[in-house]
Amino acid sequence: MLGWVAFLLTAAAVFLVASVASSVLRSALAQYRARYLARSLRDLSDMFLFVEPDQLLLLNVAAMVLLAVLGLWIGGPFVCAFGAALGFFAPLFGVRVYRRRRLARFEGQLADALQQIANALRAGLTFAKAVEQVASRAAPPLGQELGLYVKEVRLGVHADEALSAMARRVGSQDLELVAVSANLVRQMGGNLAEMFETIAATLRERFRLEGKIRALTSQGRLQGTIVAALPLCLGAFLDSYRPDLMRPMFEHAYGYVLVAAIVLLQATGFVLIRRIVAVEV
Secondary structure, three states: OHHHHHHHHHHHHHHHHHHHHHHHHHHHHHHHHHHHHHHHHHHHHHOOOOOOHHHHHHHHHHHHHHHHHHHHHHHOHHHHHHHHHHHHHHHHHHHHHHHHHHHHHHHHHHHHHHHHHHHHHHOOOOHHHHHHHHHHHOOOOHHHHHHHHHHHHHOOOOHHHHHHHHHHHHOOHHHHHHHHHHHHHHHHOOOHHHHHHHHHHHHHHHHHHHHHHHHHOHHHHHHHHHHHHHHHHHHHHHHHHOHHHHHHHHOOHHHHHHHHHHHHHHHHHHHHHHHHHOOOO
């Protein structure tokens, strides 16, 4: 009799814990879809990459499972947990990296596009026609953004609002400067062609200074990369040459603490070096 009572109590406790866990997981999944997926999908749509929410969720789960299995195969449960956590944030990190690269390409195209718009304005075209002409010839991502601007204006959106929306969507400070300047000149009167030529010359000079600074600080960035990669390469060499010296590190908790401390210190040093050699223009 007592055995059946214990069994029923255990079954009830397991059912209660499972119900609570299921409720927590459903709530976490809903928060995940509302925040993480929504932000990622919005960023992707702003970059003209249209992905279904289920596809992005599947990609995230696949990255978690892949990195978790790889971590378990390399270093055991601790590395497995670290790989799963890394896989959870991998798609978001990939979206941010792609956005930064797209922004860099856009800003690299902006100066020439402004000069072309200025030339078209001097030739007698209106601002809308000049932007349409440049959009039809420009490569992505500049051509995509200008093409969307032209479509919004054709659908009835005010030109100033469409230009400001494009600046917010791209996230470029240079484009925000262009949008504010163009809106002021259009509202208060002025020479748009001369304004665009001035901004284009300023952007080219800034790019020239940034290239010179990158050349002068390249040695510091290379030193930071070498210092960060040296322990990993040395550990891989010792693991292949003397595995009996490396295996005890992954068989005790102190070894994992030591590896975590090394990773933390190396990452801190790498970030500090990158900040030292980063010069804003």
